[in-house]
Amino acid sequence: MEQHNPDLESRSPWSMNHEKPMITIHPPKAAVAGTITLSGSKSLTNRALIIAALAEGTSRLEGILRSDDSYWCLDCLTKLGVNVSMAGETAYVTGCGGAWPVRSGELYVGAAGTVARFLPGALATSDHGCWTVTGSKRMGERPLAPLLSALSDLGASIRSGEADRSVPFTLEARGLRGGEAALPGATSSQFISGLLIAAPYAASPLTIRINGEVVQRDYVDMTLSMMRLFGICPKVIDNGQAISVPAGKYQAHSIRLEPDVSACCYFWALAAITEGRIRIEGICAAATSQPDIEILKVLERMGCYVVRGDDFVEVTGTRQLKGGFTVSMKAWSDQTLTIAAMAVFADAPITMTDAAHIRHHECDRISAVCAELRKLGIRVEERMDGLTVYPGQPKAAVLETHDDHRMAMALSLIGARSEGIRLMDPGCVSKTCPDYFERLAALGIGIE
Structure with a gap:
């Protein structure tokens, strides 16, 4: 295999968009709707x-x-x-x-x-x-x-x-x-x-x-x-x-290998935020061992409609997402940032706990997401093991992705609902989902 490029750190020949320093995300002109299949976990x-x-x-x-x-x-x-x-x-x-x-x-x-x-x-x-x-x-x-x-x-x-x-x-x-x-x-x-x-x-x-x-x-x-x-x-x-x-x-x-549920979560959250519908094939919610499937329960708690089939999961969003609860992220902490992004559009604050260990992932994810949400004018309270996000109307801003695929994918969800969201270093998503932004574009999200 080819040697890694030291200038791009951990980007591999399978990466995409690493030559783009920044992208702008625009909300879709019509309701997001689609049936997709994702690669293995x-x-x-x-x-x-x-x-x-x-x-x-x-x-x-x-x-x-x-x-x-x-x-x-x-x-x-x-x-x-x-x-x-x-x-x-x-x-x-x-x-x-x-x-x-x-x-x-x-x-x-x-x-x-x-x-x-x-x-x-x-x-x-x-x-x-x-x-x-x-x-x-x-x-x-x-x-x-x-x-x-x-x-x-x-x-x-x-x-x-x-x-x-x-x-x-x-x-x-x-x-x-x-x-x-x-x-x-x-x-x-x-x-x-x-x-x-x-x-x-x-x-x-x-x-x-x-x-x-x-x-x-x-x-x-x-x-x-x-x-x-x-x-x-x-x-x-x-x-x-x-x-x-x-x-x-x-x-x-x-x-x-079954599809990557962690990646699926961003598309189900996209449906939730945009009042759209996303069906992902190849997943049996009752049989998967991937803990991030827990997000489906939170989506239902927020008012979304979830269909769990034998070989698919479909999520339909709602006009107003519900908040006003606390959720432990201990078993499925990779989705802390996803819940934080959705919480911006809820009708009451959402608190995420038991996620102290994500401070040692690709970046200090708790500190990083709090910093980026504050750039948007969103009120957040940071704690050692999590955060509370208060609903608000995001203002236009340039957001850092901290060379973290999950930061980039979570923050992109805000751009699917609010204008003026720009992300630095979009290519970092290649760590787990190189074609993420191309998939968003295929679903009607404006990627510039």
Whole structure:
């Protein structure tokens, strides 16, 4: 694969709009209405790719999300000598059975938290090898120490120039011991998932003990489900505070990844804000393991009409969105910014809580969204774990996206209702949805 462009940080060859410094968004001239299909889940994509790379045999993964995060995951696996071929949105991955063909080199993870947290454990499973893992500037500011410390305790040698042990770091693999390892639950569920993915390749069964409550536990469950598809069956014990993983090897599997519910949420919110109708096919709300599906309950609480089909979800907006409530974002914090954008147009304030950990994502999302909403003349109250947004009429403004795909997509929703909204650096959406603005334009939103 091509080398990353250091001038554009984590943008990949799959990115779009990175040459555009700013876009202006105009409300639609008619009601937004459409039926769309989105690519596979980012979370499922990178879990499936790394597990398939560790497996024995060739896996067929349909519905791969072609975004920056997925690209850098594939790029790392290719540099490790894994045979990966792409046909549209289908990846064929010939696994290495836990023995990476290329045992040294530099691996760039971009701004992909999933790759930065899932790859180190997978590397450490090898009986020998030495790799330097690098990433974007922001990735270097995001925590990794709990995971790297756990891997060190299990036998890996890790050298990092940073006091908090983030990227860049060099990992020398010596295989993983079994037994027990401990991780905190409050900082990121990705630490737990990263160690779980590697655990079957430890020398003996490994039990991961979790200290404290787990933020976004659904993502840990997503990892466990993916492991079971590839033939490894962990057991959750001690009231969910420990997970026992048997020793073994993943076996190749062919799967179709369901659409990315996190991306779906922006289009359902678009329907809500514009009194429109958006139907997204390929989603069964009752069966999905993606926690952001929780937004449907909030949309109903705000007065929208939601239809949950066996293979689709349709949201129809309402003339006046309802507010006046508090919602915990603990399990589905990626949509905090989406709720904040919709709250601008509600009939009463909406408070979002239990989202302190999103201060350590692509940007400090709580601080950033408060700052941008204030530029619009919107009253907000910021707290350590969330914010309250008061309804108001947004004024025209140029908004910073903070190199954060979720900031850009959430703020764009305000432009679908109010004139004069301009977004800097729209290309940052390529992290998870490169064609986001093209999709908005196809639905009638003015993109200039």
